[in-house]
Amino acid sequence: MGAASAHRDAEETVPVEPVGELPVFDVDRLLERLSGDAELARSVVETFIAGFPNMLGALESAALRGDSQSVRLHAHSIKGAAANAGARSVQEVSFRVETAGSQGDVALASNLTEDLKKQFELFRMTAEELGWLPYNTRGVSA
């Protein structure tokens, strides 16, 4: 078993479906995790969206430095935040970036980061369309 598959096995909660088949915004899972606390769920989504640009910036800076361990750490943080917010496709792509970082493959992590931005923008637009955001929030340029 290779390092990547071993790592995947260790992550019980990471979805295995292709990104395109995952829900962009899994509201049911979000509310289920928080025992139906809609107010907290809304705060988590807003916080994730507001905090994503900083987390992405830290990830991109680490990739530019060629610092694979920092890439792993920042991707891990994004993955956790995305999971909390019900952003399933962002969670999956950030897991792939984390795996690339743990394998020392910064070039792959950088390429995947472009997809991460796209998935985040999809999530932000979906949350906005569904009325989860109080106002128009600025997106991240893909």
Next chain:
Amino acid sequence: MRILIVEDEQTNRMILDRILTSYGEVTLCEDGQEALDAFTKAHSDGYPYDLVCMDFMLPNMDGRDTVARIRDMESSMGIAMPNKVKILMITGLSSLESEYGDISSLSDAVLQKPFKKSEVEEIVERMGFAKKGS
């Protein structure tokens, strides 16, 4: 009851804060050094923490090293079981031992991320804590 939450990721910090505020007074820290400072100050003030919720993957000093430092500080202060602070280790990695070695001797319980509100409550109550007013 006093609770110290050490978590660098903002949404986890927010969720834990919201859940654990029902149990006691919460202090939030973003890294290991900040946690050690808060832990030391709480003892100096004579009002130590009862529970530390520690994220495993932290920048600079990871959760395992921070907990080890907390245990060393307790030993130097002459604090022994059962008066040591309870440690809840929080992690997105389920196979900690395979990658980082045994942490069971350092923590009282482990919470897997992403976690459910009900799981946090269940673990905290199994550790012997109850919600305020109950």
